[in-house]
Amino acid sequence: MITRSRFPRRAIIVVSALLAAVTGSVTTHAQVPQADGPRPEVCDDPTNSLSLFAENMGGGRIGYGRVPGKASVPGPTLTMNEGECLQVTLVNDSDKRLSMHAHGVAYTPSSDGTPTNAGCVAPGRAKTYVFEAPAPSTRPDGTVDPGSAGYWHYHDHCMGTTHGTGGIRKGLYGALIVRRAGDPLPDRKPIVLVMNNISFNNKTAPHTPLPQVNQGERIEFVVIGHGELMHTFHLHAHRWVDNRTGLAATVRDTDRIIDNRTVGPADSFGFQIIAGEHVGPGAWMYHCHVQGHSDLGMEGLFIVRTPGGELTRETKAAIRRYKNQHEGGHP
Ligand SMILES: [Cu+2]
Structure with missing residues (x-):
């Protein structure tokens, strides 16, 4: 609830403090008349x-x-x-x-x-x-x-x-x-990936984030662009809706379903997925899909463990191969 304040902020603080002293609580938004313009x-x-x-x-x-x-x-x-x-x-x-x-x-x-x-x-x-x-x-x-x-x-x-x-x-x-009230909450802290010049979070592979989650968990990604370059963010084996939340409102939702999105400087978007839905555990790559950028190290792994939190043998082997591919990468 917002108000048009018509007194200087100092006056509002005094009013709030007085109200707090009288009522034992602090008003969240003072309602006061306006004296010196909007x-x-x-x-x-x-x-x-x-x-x-x-x-x-x-x-x-x-x-x-x-x-x-x-x-x-x-x-x-x-x-x-x-x-x-x-x-x-x-x-x-x-x-x-x-x-x-x-x-x-x-x-x-x-x-x-x-x-x-x-x-x-x-x-x-x-x-x-x-x-x-x-x-x-x-x-x-x-x-x-x-x-x-x-x-x-x-x-x-x-x-x-x-x-x-x-x-x-x-x-x-x-x-x-x-x-917004009613938005679903993720099961873990959001995974934040910032495409800043040729990097994710100022790192290149194999030093980019390798988040590990369990199959079936509701996972939230936040992707942000910075720097001088245009990028495209791609996540393997998962998909989301190109809207505010990344979620479909109904099974008849007509918003576009995507797995790749353009990210320019200061663009930001996010989405929630169910980890490993339809695909199971694995080392699922995320990367910039501008080929020259991914070749320079703009990639990482979204690692989905079993529902019980185990890395499968196949996933472990994929992580080893990924690290070997990037030996000597910039920290
Ligand atoms: Cu890029």
Whole structure:
């Protein structure tokens, strides 16, 4: 529920605090009149808050992490539900200016994460960003506000250039999932694959992710593009629907069913599959289908174990062959 705030934020905090003192609870979204013109309809009180720590990693990489010393590429997957508001405090433990810029959600200029809107964080400093995931609704004119549910992402927008080109190149990116009420939840943490120049997650085979899951589990993939190149993402032996969730609404659904999708810079999509459905356990390749890119190492394995969690002999042999094919690959 969003409001047009008509008082400065400081006043809203005071009002909220007073209400909390009186009623023992905090209002989620203050409703106050407007004095100084319209301002963006972004929440004032977060539903959830968390910290991200950006820091230098090995191999010239820089990543985001949930706790100091645990940065990763990609950074932590952030998840919101439509209607929620997320506050993220970014702590810059690296030696370069950086930020966090989110796709798909709503924010005021101060949470834009760009140099233009003074959203960068100097080394040793911290900054708090606030993001809202609007829910769909009907506007007064009868048209539809589509909401914000989707497979989105966040990334640096300050390092190297005003577009964060240097930060993205070094690994400052991650997935942001906004769910709609009723969306099915996966059985495991989402598998996030970022096609960043000639790499998945800044790695080439055989160092790309090799996620292992059990046959029959509901598995969620999030695929994101970054860098300078156009890619195509292909997953072997599985298929999904080319829509918001990757899921068919009914058995008569007419949306296109695909197993390969174009991914340009900052494109993102996701889907859920049942691991090994119709095909069983195996080492199932995922790769960029631009042939020259896959030949340069843009590939990995989606490893489906038996329902009981065992690797079959055939799967083990395939993993060995895959590793042998890529001996000497770049870490
Ligand atoms: Cu490619």
